[in-house]
Amino acid sequence: MGHQGSRGERRISSVFLGIVAVMAVTGWAVWTQYATSTGLAVFLFVTSAWVVSLCLHEYAHARTALHGGDLTVGAKGYLTLNPLKYTHALLSIILPVLFVIMGGLGLPGGAVYIERGRIRGRWKHSLISAAGPLTNVAFAVVCTAPFWLDALDGVPWPFRFALAFLALLQVSAAILNFLPVPGLDGYGIIEPWLSYNVRRQVEPLAPFGLIVVFALLWIPEVNAFFFGAVSGVLSGLGVSELETYCGHDLYRFWQDTNGLCAVPR
Template identity: 75%
Template structure:
């Protein structure tokens, strides 16, 4: 492979740049109120920001796989950050966005195909799987930085709420995708350390792990425990339930513009 081809394989995709542009323009619209519907601007900002984070999540898998020994990653286009290059667009983009709309849950789907046979070391396999959720953790820390650094004075409420809701999605994604459930990254971390027989027994369940986790979250008791944990993490990062609640209300622009009461009553 020539050096030119290598650079081409790693050039950032115009599709990803367009997503970033949508995120920035909608963020400005939310901040300035320069929009016929602030709720619709929040929706665009959160969805585009969420898809950008999905691209970075999968890029992290691909990049660590490349350094781990899978040199086929570049040929597949994964290093361009183009979501259209993923093996399953439905699992990678459509389902995660639907999860957000339906339940305010950030849950990345399976996307990049890694030739695991090229990677010999078990630790490298685990690191490749862990790279995605760690990207969501980093994204959450960056989104909440203005909160825990005390920089929110003067920030428009709608923008504050949108940031908080997008941060909530990152925290839920990091937690859920770290679960040791077949088909999720958490299982990918522990799988290399399991016996061959156990891996063979578990393998048929991998395609259903994502749906099973989402289904369990509709059980009220499980949902309550899960979001209590998410809220506790966000509080540690300076984000309150008030912020995330109204962020989701703005996000659901089809329900009409929310009327946010003052905190003092």
């Protein structure tokens, strides 16, 4: 009975499989330009792929915690990849999607509750925190593979632009997540190595860490520096600023385009 329960706790949810199906169908529509509106197809493809990456990000935290000693993550539904099981669906899914729609920024999610008291060893705690953003890094590597492998022959322009924009979201999410700011995974990585007094003083700041980061990103100089770093990483992976710009342009299909990224059918 317990064995069956544990298998049920790890069964991939139909909700996640549905999101993957949307990603696959809309990705095909972007590739073939089958849809009447290529922009709408790009919007649905990138948004569903982004939600898939958010689910994998949270799953990576939970799976690493399971191996670290927190056996409660299964009962909480975290191993099913179902985004509706997260502690804060708003923080983990809805807000990140809204930020993509509004500004093309990969907002880190963060809403699986790990019972840290069950886990022994500082390295395990650090690895649990690192697992999420490392998933974004892996996603970015996959999205940019056609670029750095120089394998873009035959890849339709809309799909190429969509991959470039999706890669930008993954890289920006990874960079933000790795910042050593309370409340973000980067702080979670270093927290086990800090003294008890420092951790106790910093703990009340955790709920405000992400808010402070986004307030800073409204400062033009900080924003330019951040996106310059994102562009630098993407450039190293073979993705140009023009490609990410055109991907974002196609994604925002409801806006009038200036024609710079017009895609021939």
